[in-house]
Amino acid sequence: xxxxxxxxxxxxxxxxxxxxxxxxxxxxxxxxxxxxxxxxxxxxxxxxxxxxxxxxxxxxxxxxxxxxxxxxxxxxxxxxxxxxxxxxxxxxxxxxxxxxxxxxxxxxxxxxxxxxxxxxxxxxxxxxxxxxxxxxxxx
Amino acid sequence: xxxxxxxxxxxxxxxxxxxxxxxxxxxxxxxxxxxxxxxxxxxxxxxxxxxxxxxxxxxxxxxxxxxxxxxxxxxxxxxxx
Numbered sequence: 138x139x140x141x142x143x144x145x146x147x148x149x150x151x152x153x154x155x156x157x158x159x160x161x162x163x164x165x166x167x168x169x170x171x172x173x174x175x176x177x178x179x180x181x182x183x184x185x186x187x188x189x190x191x192x193x194x195x196x197x198x199x200x201x202x203x204x205x206x207x208x209x210x211x212x213x214x215x216x217x218x219x220x221x222x223x224x225x226x227x228x229x230x231x232x233x234x235x236x237x238x239x240x241x242x243x244x245x246x247x248x249x250x251x252x253x254x255x256x257x258x259x260x261x262x263x264x265x266x267x268x269x270x271x272x273x274x275x276x
Numbered sequence: 277x278x279x280x281x282x283x284x285x286x287x288x289x290x291x292x293x294x295x296x297x298x299x300x301x302x303x304x305x306x307x308x309x310x311x312x313x314x315x316x317x318x319x320x321x322x323x324x325x326x327x328x329x330x331x332x333x334x335x336x337x338x339x340x341x342x343x344x345x346x347x348x349x350x351x352x353x354x355x356x357x
Contacts (some may be wrong), residue, residue, distance in 0.1 A: 167285070167286070167287075169286070169287060170285060170286050170287035171287065172287065173286075173287030173288050174283075174287045174288065176288075177281060177283070177287070177288045177349070180329075180347070181329055181349065216357075230356060230357030231354050231355070231356055231357055232354060232355065232357040233283075233351075233352045233353065233354050233355075234323075234352060234353045234354065234355055235284070235285055235352060236285050237283055237284065237285055237352065238285075238287060241283045241287070241288070244283065244349070244351075245283065245351050245354065247335075248325075248327045248329070248335055248349060248351055249325070249351065249354070251334065251335040252327050252334075252335040252336050252337045253325065253337045256325075260354055260355065260356055261356050261357075262356035262357055
C-alpha cells in the first residue's frame, strides 16, 4: 500500500470522527458553534494536516519565510511551539480577543502563519525555554 | 458560488452569493454581494483580518472584498496571550 492510498484510507476512516473530537470536550456549551467550527476546520486544513491533527493532536505548519522552521499548533488551546531543525526554540501565545471554539483557534493559527507570518510573530507573546536560553544566551 | 465565513463565538457565520448570477444582473445575487461587502467592511473596522482560502491554492491575506473569491475567512482581532 503506497502513501497516497494510506492517507486516503485514513481520511475515509477518520472523517466521521472529526465532529466528535471537537464536540466531545464541552458539548453542552454552544454545541452549534463547535459543530460549525469543526466544519470550517475540515474545509481549511489540507488532508495531511487533518490526519496529523487526528493522530498526533497537533499540526506542523512550515514557516513561509524559513525552511528550517515549523510551527506546531495543538488541537486544544495552548501554546504554539516554534521548532527549528527539529528542536524546540520558542513557545508562542496568541488568542482572539473574544472566546471562539477550539477548532477555530487552530484555523486562526494556520491562516495567520501561512498568509501573514510577520504580523503573527509581532502579535504573539513568546517564551524561550530555559535550556535554549542557557545555551544561546538572551533571545 | 462565493462564501464569506466570519469566525466568532457562535462558530463561523456564513454568507453566500452567486457570482455568475450577479454578473448576469440578478438582483438578489447583487444584493447578497453588497451585504457580504458591508459585513466585510464592518469586521475589518473591528480589527478582523481576511484571508482568501481556496482549494489547492496558498492562503492569502485579503485587504479588500473580492466577490470572485470562492471562500473568504475572517479572523477576529487577536492579542498576545
